[in-house]
Amino acid sequence: MNSPYLSYTLALEPFQLFSPSHLISLLLTVLLAFVLFICRRMLRKPSADVLARSLLAGVLALSELCFQLWHVWTNTWSIGEALPLQLCSVMLLLSMFMLLTGSYRLYEVTFFAGICGATQALLTPELFYPFPHFRFIHFFVAHAGIVLACLYMTWVRGYRPTFASVLKSMAVLNLLLLIALPVNHWTGANYLFVSRKPENPSLIDFLGPHPWYILSLEAVALVLFTLLYLPFRLRRRAAHPKRLDA
Template sequence: MDSPPLGRMTPYGLEHWCMLTLIVVASVALVLWARRTPGERVDRALRISGWLLLGNSVFWTAWGFMPWAWNIDESLPLHYSDALRFVLPVAMITQARWAIVVAYYWGLTLNLQSVLTPDVNYFVWVPLEFFQYWIAHGAGIVVPVVLVWGLGYRPTWRGFAVAYVITLGWAVMAFTGNLLTGANYGYLNRAPAGPSILDLLGPWPQYLLVEALLIAAVWALVMTWPWVLRDRRYGTALDGKHGLVRRAHPPHEGPGRSAAVESQASSST
């Protein structure tokens, strides 16, 4: 697809502010709902929503390979957001602990950049591309917020380490894909053509190392350590056999959560 864009989303224009407001309102409302609703109902709603989100993710990935939408620089599912489209449904459907920690770290950092500073061009059908962008990136915020602050899942140091290793693994895969195709997913193989925040981190490939260190520092000091201190203080129990998360049960639940969901989730860690 070589045709010029049909248009572009204006950062901090009306549509952007509307989506930011919707994400905040939805996050707060769903956290309150999850904390006040019986666990079985929450789990069922998560599963149904997860299957719907998964179906949409399959559709949108396939759409990118259609002749009218194909673009070597965008259609391959090598962005972190492309992977997150599938990690989120797995976390919602199975509550697999590895998926929960990846959704938490990716959704609230890597994905957050796309929410706060969107760079979106429309090529085929503006309404579809607009809503697909915000379904993916909005869910990347709302879902981990609900899982952590609504359902009480807390990352551990082991969960942090597993999420970071998965992140590096995905970067290696995307880097290899870029080498084979000449694309530049994640700006892993060269700097962006125009000015960007990466300019503050130095030239390529220096900024890759700086990025990796910054991500590790933020994930460890801001997104993991406070939960670890809190959980030690309150004696929050490990949840799942691999110790990737602890779980502080919502007020309406005791430790005796739905056995079926617990068994399914533990087998998926």
């Protein structure tokens, strides 16, 4: 693999946080979300809805497939690096099936863990490859796709989370933790970043040493999920002032 844009070994200047390419990628994600919001009524037509969900699910599936093929092509595929056990990898797969099936149960999980996890990844990527390397493009397409999938089901399909959805999402996170810890121990991997902190700057840097930052992450996740749910709670209470929702 001789191309510097496809090679596993970094042959370019490494990715820089908040570099022009990073900021442009963030801006494009925001613009796509804005376009989705503007077009939400048009996308509610059955034929448009099916087409849009299929296309977005296809983008997510293709991004994961290309990632796996890239590891195979560069002879770097390994259990410790390429399993879809990172939070956003799991959320990508769940988002894909959510779009294809219209599952509200998957929405309850992906809305919180997907949006919070992917947004954190977009803002502080664990990424070393700069634009226009394949991994840079894959990273931002995959993570932006997760956010857009959740927003699509909210704005177009009209799905709304409840506080029970917050608890379900936290339960799934802890289930993933129970899977990641033994896999990390056996393979030396760092899935979910629960064996050591990411090498690039991130929120985890402010949450204490290992392993105590895992507990801090639990608290941060619960707070973020609750804050993300709060607008729905307030809007529901405003619409039904005498009714207590779930």
